[in-house]
Amino acid sequence: MIKVNGSSITLINERATLEDKLELENTIDSLAGDGMGTIYLDLSQTLYLPSELMGLLMWKKKVLNEENKEIVISHISSTLMAIFESAHLVDFFNINGNTKID
Numbered sequence: 001m002i003k004v005n006g007s008s009i010t011l012i013n014e015r016a017t018l019e020d021k022l023e024l025e026n027t028i029d030s031l032a033g034d035g036m037g038t039i040y041l042d043l044s045q046t047l048y049l050p051s052e053l054m055g056l057l058m059w060k061k062k063v064l065n066e067e068n069k070e071i072v073i074s075h076i077s078s079t080l081m082a083i084f085e086s087a088h089l090v091d092f093f094n095i096n097g098n099t100k101i102d
Contacts, residue, residue: 007031008074010042021053028060028071037069044075044100049083061093075100 002023003010009027013020031039041057043049049057061071073093076084081101084090 002027004031007036007038008040008042010044011046014046015048016046016050016053018050018052021050021056024053025056025060028064032064032067032069039064039069039071040074041071042075043073043080044077047077047079049080054087054089058089058092073099077101 001012002020003012004027009024009031011020011024028039057071064070071093073095076095076099078101081090081095084093084095089095
């Protein structure tokens with residue numbers, strides 16, 4: 001389940017599902033279509049992402065970058081941060097000091 005507030009999307013489930021993937025994809029497409037240049041993603045409540053959802057995020061980030069738009073991970077759980085680090089995705093998603101690790 002996700003929650004949307006302006007250009008921010010919060011993934012609420014501790015263990016994201018394929019249903020979350022579909023909902024997230026539709027929401028990202030909708031926000032980008034509405035002209036949002038930056039979409040913020042809050043993963044602070046999420047401890048697990050299925051590989052399909054991770055792939056979606058990577059693909060959407062690439063597509064949006066080509067349109068001069070972006071997905072920014074604004075918050076991330078320490079558990080997911082460890083996964084992103086081990087998969088060498090921290091640089092891809094530009095997770096840095098501006099990202100709050102919860």
